[in-house]
Amino acid sequence: MPPKHRSQSWTQLKQAGNERFKTGQYGEATDLYSQAIRELSKAGKKSPEDLSILYSNRAASYLKDGNCAECVNDCNMSLSLVPFNVKSLLRRAAAHEALERYRQAYVDYKTALQVDCNITAAHDGTNRMTKALTEADGLSWREKLPPIPNVPLAVREKLTKPTSPQQNGMAKTHTPAPMDQDLKRSQALKEEGNTLVKNGEHKKAIEKYSQSLKLNPAEITTFTNRALCYLSIKQYREAVRDCDEALMIDSCNVKALYRRAQAHKGLKNFKACVDDLNSLLKVEPKNSAALKLQEEVEKKK
Structure with missing residues (x-):
């Protein structure tokens, strides 16, 4: 267990968590993201976007450690703060897939593709889930799916941004989508x-x-x-x-x-x-x- 970083701000804790994540120290990254979530939650001015990113980052750490149930919980929190966040959708989809919840995984992959139809991971995931569900439920597998949310156009335009090295773990930026x-x-x-x-x-x-x-x-x-x-x-x-x-x-x-x-x-x-x-x-x-x-x-x- 890494030492507590009480003197550090939530942004410093997040950055420390990102560094641990990059070096494969997922347990320590989880702890640091948890501390960052607590610090940000105590702050006077809470940013839903920042908090959503922290939950999504911790979800990534849980996923790497094989703790898929906690990954799903954190993605749920992230998506409640920023609906249709692509990274959280993809991480939750991967966790559902690992837990063999193929219908839920399919829905998340398809939702991510509504936000950005060029996401290779979502296309690949959709193909895997289609195959798994066809094998499990036969040709009528679509009838058993939960509803797939409709992503509004305004949300798609807002969320379709490139993933820069900073955004990849995880810093919040406002880079415009590529033309x-x-x-x-x-x-x-x-x-x-x-x-x-x-x-x-x-x-x-x-x-x-x-x-x-x-x-x-x-x-x-x-x-x-x-x-x-x-x-x-x-x-x-x-x-x-x-x-x-x-x-x-x-x-x-x-x-x-x-x-x-x-x-x-x-x-x-x-x-x-x-x-x-x-x-x-x-x-x-x-x-x-x-x-x-x-x-x-x-x-x-």
């Missing part, structure tokens, strides 16, 4: 990076992906693609950072978990490597690449 031309340019730069990767030009690809992320810092696959490039040139710490960014958006992203595991292996941090592989195998138990890497790393421990 259509920025998104198109970002996609074009990403595709240029993909072509460079195919040609083995990883350093040049990193430059393209970095330019792409400046225009659209919410694209998970750009982070995981750049992480692959960093792995190729043995810049393992940079690969870990990119995977961290991707996993803050989608905590169950298989590519991010696998590539971070590879980076941890390169850094000889075998425990962190195995932890990531275990998380990956909860999502895809038969992932052959993960199973093979797990076997290799277990021999080195």
Whole structure:
């Protein structure tokens, strides 16, 4: 249990929690977020948005620790303060999925897609839930779903903002949503990076992906693609950072978990490597690449 930080403000406690989260110290992060929630709740001027972010951050820590029930509770609190917050929807969806509450998970993934139809994690989650529910309930599975909330247009416009490195854990900013031309340019730069990767030009690809992320810092696959490039040139710490960014958006992203595991292996941090592989195998138990890497790393421990 980390020491109490009574002399610190809620913002300092939140930042300390973010740092613990980034280094995988999820229990300590949870404690620090709890202290920050208490401090902010005692403050004279409470900000629902700030409090919502703190609950969502603590939910992410609970999810990482496998405490899915508490993750759901904190996401509920976060969403009561800021309805339709995408990160809270995705984290609650992931927790419901882990608890095999596939109908609730499906509803949350679909709600997140109403806010932003370009969220890869929500598309992937919806596909997984569709498959699971079809297997469980047959072709009439949609009839058993809870109602899917309708996200008002005004809410969609307000909430559709890019996820910057600060927002990823978690700082509150007011960055405007990327314009259509920025998104198109970002996609074009990403595709240029993909072509460079195919040609083995990883350093040049990193430059393209970095330019792409400046225009659209919410694209998970750009982070995981750049992480692959960093792995190729043995810049393992940079690969870990990119995977961290991707996993803050989608905590169950298989590519991010696998590539971070590879980076941890390169850094000889075998425990962190195995932890990531275990998380990956909860999502895809038969992932052959993960199973093979797990076997290799277990021999080195």
